[in-house]
Amino acid sequence: MADYDLPDECLYTEHDEWVRMEMDGARLVVGITDYAQQELGDIVYVELPSVAEEVRDGQPFGVIESVKAVSDLYSPATGTVVAVNEVLADRPELVNEDCYGEGWLVAIEGVDAEVLDSLMDANAYRKYVASRAE
Amino acid sequence: MRPGANVTSGLAYEEPLIFELSRPGRVGYSLPASDVPAVDPAEVLGADHVRSDDPVLPELSEVDVVRHFTRLSTWNAAVDLGLYPLGSCTMKYNPRVNEKLARLPGFAGGHPLQPAALSQGFLELMVELENQLAEVSGMDRVSLQPAAGAQGELAGIMMIRAYHEQRGEHRSVVLVPDSAHGTNPASAALNSYDVETIPSGDDGILHPDAVSRAMTPEVAGIMLTNPNTLGLFEEHVARICEIVHAKGGLVYGDGANLNALMGIARPGDLGIDVMHFNLHKTFSTPHGGGGPGSGPVGVKNLLAPFLPVPMVRRLADSEGGGFGLDYEFPHSIGRLHGNFGNVGMFVRAFAYLRSLGPNGLRRCSEMAVLNANYLLARLRDVYHVAYDRPVMHECVLSDRNLEPTGITTMDVAKRLIDYGYHPPTIYFPLIVHGAIMIEPTESESLEGLDRFVETLRAIEREAREEPQLVRDAPHRTPHSRLDETRAARHPVLRWQPD
Amino acid sequence: MSDRDRYIPHTPDEVAHMLETIGAKSIDALFEPIPDELRLDRPLDLPAALSEQELTAELTALAARNANTDSHDWFLGAGTYAHFSPSAVDALIQRGEFLTAYTPYQAEISQGTLQAVFEWQTMMASLTGTEVANASMYDGASATAEAALMAMRLTRRSRVVLSAGLHPHYAEVVKSYLGGLDAVIEVAGLGEDGRSADLAGAIDEQTACLVVQRPNFFGCVEDLAGAAEAAHASGALLVVVVTESLSLALLPPPGALGADIVCGEAQSFGVPMSFGGPHVGFLATDQKRVRQMPGRLAGETVDSHGKRGFVLTLSTREQHIRRERATSNICTNQGLCLLTATIYLSLLGRVGLRRLAELNLAKAEYAKGRIRETPGLGLRYAAPTFNEFVVTVPDSAGRALERALAEGCVGGLDLAPHAPDLGPALLVCTTELASRDAIDRLVGALGAGAP
The missing domain is CATH 3.40.640.10 (Type I PLP-dependent aspartate aminotransferase-like (Major domain))
Structure with missing residues (x-):
């Protein structure tokens, strides 16, 4: 199995998104994992929600596309979008180049912290990815 | 290195965009002198209603234009140049006589709204073609109106919806096998149906129990392709139709692969209620670089009231005889095309049917199936076969055996180009990883198939011995591999002057 | 082999060789995946094959029964237009x-x-x-x-x-x-x-x-x-x-x-x-x-x-x-x-397409002028037009079209099925194919129904 960059400070979802807490957990920043970006290949387009839009736990909030594939983006929690990465409209390649940094997708606030208990840590997610490769 | 010498080096032209060739002052047209007084458009239309900018059109002589498009043509692969084994596309020979006949002034120069009395030859041709397609397929009625297979599917699903609605039933789900063409779920969605995917069995075909499990009262119908996209005959089709019918559902047949069955078996006899034909596949009308197609839809009598209008029919003597238009379909799904459909394709398909007759049609299917099985027999020791069973008109290989070399289906496809072949359909059906889907059609001769086999075997050797050669292919085309990522990230969809 | 397999290259020897390679006894054996009861047990009931010569004769005869832009002067548009193509x-x-x-x-x-x-x-x-x-x-x-x-x-x-x-x-x-x-x-x-x-x-x-x-x-x-x-x-x-x-x-x-x-x-x-x-x-x-x-x-x-x-x-x-x-x-x-x-657009080009459009406009304005001055005929709408317009006729659209046909003209579209409120009216189109002489004949025929 290929080696994936899975930072310890992130939590992970079964839909291959990462979640990072900021502002003492008041804000969640969301992106797709190194595994997801490698699987998709060259990202050509990212469709994101608008600021102030409500997103729901487990529901699609956007779409990410490579040349030959389309994938829904699922929200890790219920809350309100407070920021979206506008740069991706012109530079979708940032998701490939720096998925945990400049390639972030959205920031969400107003989240019930308990939701995070159901997410995976880096180790659990690594096992989860490996289990799907079998 | 060059099996069978299918290609040699030739003239390869560079050619810019037509706008870049433009030279102000050149003309490529000749208008007749006007025999009526000239008018000032601003006076007639009002100054606000006259275009003030120049559209982006070139100024060129006729010679320039003829050379430009002739040069562009040399960059295309085509059936007229050689084997074009795109699976599920039936790239058979397109007879030249069909082109000539479709251009007769009485066909090409007729207008869709001219009175029926002035169109009797055309209307008779439509009725005859409908009848012949009905006989080939075992359906009761045929409408020629849909402009392509996908529009035929749309018509079919619309009729299924109208049928249930007329019975006061509101069903919400359409079943689609996992091996289906993408147009199937897209057509269902255009009718607000939810799509439920049915898995194929380990043997690559649908099994009655899988359909039975999914067949709830919510299901409006199932969309089958037979032979399916693996080239396999759906052996349980009759049982599957019974299961669907027993629960009040209907069966849609995707006719993309009808070329395997002509004179052998008829969809209507298998239990299909509604299907489309692809005149541009089975009935030899040219693909034209992406159309025009033609996708007539055939139905059993229970769906006839829902057919699109207008229909054409032979009039009784009491009605004056001859042929006329028929709008008397009170439950019709309506009109799908501005006129009658892609009429020029009707002329070509009719000419094809008349050229072949019943025996010739059957022979097409027999030789198409013979060719596919021959390829499979000669390639299965080298390429992995997804479902190694007797096939119908096409076979599906994969790149699994090449895995140690790192060479993929895409690489094989691109390397085939160097040897002068259009690649097969690749990465479809989705259920076969790295699928290579080959449909030779009946048009290909034995020596042509042998040359293709030798080429595919040579590429497999190259994959092991010179993988970089394969990975960088094609080498002999005017363009090497094109950057699709760049095209999608920063779309440039028109030329603009500097 | 008969000439009717001209689109299929296989000779009997080649078929035999291919079946042997596959390991099938016969062509019929290739269709074994299709259960017997699902096979068609008779030949398709279609007319026998034609040679290319016979086919050409048959379709030429069918085509000859259709009016077209070669056989008639053309004034019918309504979404499909008769233009010249280089x-x-x-x-x-x-x-x-x-x-x-x-x-x-x-x-x-x-x-x-x-x-x-x-x-x-x-x-x-x-x-x-x-x-x-x-x-x-x-x-x-x-x-x-x-x-x-x-x-x-x-x-x-x-x-x-x-x-x-x-x-x-x-x-x-x-x-x-x-x-x-x-x-x-x-x-x-x-x-x-x-x-x-x-x-x-x-x-x-x-x-x-x-x-x-x-x-x-x-x-x-x-x-x-x-x-x-x-x-x-x-x-x-x-x-x-x-x-x-x-x-x-x-x-x-x-x-x-x-x-x-x-x-x-x-x-x-x-x-x-x-x-x-x-x-x-x-x-x-x-x-x-x-x-x-x-x-x-x-x-x-x-x-x-x-x-x-x-x-x-x-x-x-x-x-x-x-x-x-x-x-x-x-x-x-x-x-x-x-x-x-x-x-087509490359040949007509920037200048030619505009000139052609102006020619269509001029033909329509000429025809409209002739209609205005013909008793019994009228132009239904005052808005500017390009190459197509609505003509009111004195008697019935059907009879007007018959008179036009007698003059060798497919005279336009009877609007009754589409706009019944208009009364007897035709949608008439004049492209570059409409000669002045043909326009004159059409207008004369349409107006001949006036009392």
Whole structure:
């Protein structure tokens, strides 16, 4: 199995998104994992929600596309979008180049912290990815 | 290195965009002198209603234009140049006589709204073609109106919806096998149906129990392709139709692969209620670089009231005889095309049917199936076969055996180009990883198939011995591999002057 | 072997050799996967095969029973137009490399088709005054339906308002396409001068789009700027439909007047009438809406050596990838017809297309002048027209058309089935094919019914 960059400070979802807490957990920043970006290949387009839009736990909030594939983006929690990465409209390649940094997708606030208990840590997610490769 | 010498080096032209060739002052047209007084458009239309900018059109002589498009043509692969084994596309020979006949002034120069009395030859041709397609397929009625297979599917699903609605039933789900063409779920969605995917069995075909499990009262119908996209005959089709019918559902047949069955078996006899034909596949009308197609839809009598209008029919003597238009379909799904459909394709398909007759049609299917099985027999020791069973008109290989070399289906496809072949359909059906889907059609001769086999075997050797050669292919085309990522990230969809 | 297998190369010896390689006893054995009870147990009941000579005779006889632009003077338009096409157009599209190629999925060996599509997109975007035109739709009617669907996706609204001047067949196709969705279709009124009226009153906050045809079905040139204002005031999109695409050479581009989507039929650009198909629908819009656009698109890129080339792009919108969530189910479109139009537009060019449009206008103005001065005939609408207009006749449209036919003219469209309120009226079209002499004969015949 290929080696994936899975930072310890992130939590992970079964839909291959990462979640990072900021502002003492008041804000969640969301992106797709190194595994997801490698699987998709060259990202050509990212469709994101608008600021102030409500997103729901487990529901699609956007779409990410490579040349030959389309994938829904699922929200890790219920809350309100407070920021979206506008740069991706012109530079979708940032998701490939720096998925945990400049390639972030959205920031969400107003989240019930308990939701995070159901997410995976880096180790659990690594096992989860490996289990799907079998 | 060059099996069978299918290609040699030739003239390869560079050619810019037509706008870049433009030279102000050149003309490529000749208008007749006007025999009526000239008018000032601003006076007639009002100054606000006259275009003030120049559209982006070139100024060129006729010679320039003829050379430009002739040069562009040399960059295309085509059936007229050689084997074009795109699976599920039936790239058979397109007879030249069909082109000539479709251009007769009485066909090409007729207008869709001219009175029926002035169109009797055309209307008779439509009725005859409908009848012949009905006989080939075992359906009761045929409408020629849909402009392509996908529009035929749309018509079919619309009729299924109208049928249930007329019975006061509101069903919400359409079943689609996992091996289906993408147009199937897209057509269902255009009718607000939810799509439920049915898995194929380990043997690559649908099994009655899988359909039975999914067949709830919510299901409006199932969309089958037979032979399916693996080239396999759906052996349980009759049982599957019974299961669907027993629960009040209907069966849609995707006719993309009808070329395997002509004179052998008829969809209507298998239990299909509604299907489309692809005149541009089975009935030899040219693909034209992406159309025009033609996708007539055939139905059993229970769906006839829902057919699109207008229909054409032979009039009784009491009605004056001859042929006329028929709008008397009170439950019709309506009109799908501005006129009658892609009429020029009707002329070509009719000419094809008349050229072949019943025996010739059957022979097409027999030789198409013979060719596919021959390829499979000669390639299965080298390429992995997804479902190694007797096939119908096409076979599906994969790149699994090449895995140690790192060479993929895409690489094989691109390397085939160097040897002068259009690649097969690749990465479809989705259920076969790295699928290579080959449909030779009946048009290909034995020596042509042998040359293709030798080429595919040579590429497999190259994959092991010179993988970089394969990975960088094609080498002999005017363009090497094109950057699709760049095209999608920063779309440039028109030329603009500097 | 009989000559009737001329499309199939196999000799009996070759068939035998191939069966042996496969390990099958007979051709019949190849069909073993088909259960016996499902096989057809008789030959197909079709007429016997014809030789090429017999076939040619049979179809020539059928064709001879159809009136056409060679046999009659032609004044019938209404969405399908009789224009002259230079010989080079048909010669070029019969190049086997264009004619017998598939959709250009394999870009390296489809550059001819792809570059031509890119040239078409450029020409149509420019003619319509938009930024992006797709690689064609089936026809103008289905392009209009797809434009309405696209507007519904973009606005997330479900009401569609059609101008009463929209071609009636287009309106029917829109209704069929939207019939399976939760959509409401309404028709706005037609004013006394033949143009759409009270559009603002027909549009509300639930309206996804207003669909206006220019010139409209009755030949009248609509006020698009006014329509755009009415649509945009309620957040609706303006869809402009063009059935006589030659008018785009003379009338201001719809995109410049506020159209959000421009669609219609480009048959006038060198594509034979052919009883209504194959023709070539188009759909154009601005770059910001391209993700919701149906149909194929060719885009510019470079190859691995940095050389310019073209590929099909933004394919994730399409059915073969997005399946049930695609922007449309369209797959095969009208490739060879868009090539026809592209070659035609290249030959006519910037200057020629404008001159041809002016010639069409002059013929129509001459005919309208003759009609005005003929007792019993009248021009129904006062709005300006391009090459088509409504003529009121003294007795009945049917009898007027019969008189025209006796003079060798297919005289226009009887409007009774489409606009019964008009009284006896014809839609008459004069393209460059209509000679002054033929126009005079037509007008004389139509007016001969006056008391």
